[in-house]
Amino acid sequence: MFYPKMMALVRRYIDSDAQAEEVLNNGYLRAFQKIKQYNFQGSFEGWVRKIIFHAVADHVKQNSKYANQIVLVEKDELVHKDHADRLYYDQLVQLVQALPEATRTVFNMYVMEGMTHKEIGALIGISEGTSKWHLSEGRRILREKIERLELHVK
Known part of the structure; x- marks a missing residue:
């Protein structure tokens, strides 16, 4: 019943089909193991979502290449509104999924969650500064890719 929504959550962070399936299965296993801890406060879907999200975060933390990297924050620039308005949801998802893994993870956690x-x-074992840099880098990359699509009305 929750598979499509939970897989969409996982796919925001993991682009490999096999890895996404593995992380989702691990998340569901955790949910089944902790089912007695659900106390019927709030939605069951929200409770499962939280467990799946933590499975994703654990996967990212274990597989992060940047866990000990120190980086500086750079200034963001805005993407022109006309470009963003002409993108379809699927195109945006593809652009976000094409971001480097660590950058995509931080971008999704900040923007989507x-x-x-x-x-x-x-949650993923990096400094606040590194998190800010990855968000800034993700925005920069997305802005460049959107501008390259040349979505101007002719």
């Missing part, structure tokens, strides 16, 4: 840099850093 609404997490703070402090929360992201604690």
Whole structure:
């Protein structure tokens, strides 16, 4: 029943079909192992989503190439609104999935999940500054890719 939504959550962070399936299966295994801890407060779907999200975060943390890297924050620039308005959802998802793994993870956690840099850093084991850099880098890469699509009306 929850498979499509949970797989969409996992796919925001993991682009490989096999790895996404493995992480989702691990998340469901955790949910089944902890089913007695569900206390019927809030939605069951939200409870499962939280467990799946933690499975994703654990996978990212274990496989992060950048866990000990120190980086500086760079200034963001805005993408022109006309470009973004002409993109379809599927195109945006493809562009985000093409980001480097660590950058994609931070970008999704910040933008899609609404997490703070402090929360992201604690969850995947990086500094707040590194989290901010990955968000900035993701925005920069996406801006460049969107501008290259030349979506101007002719």
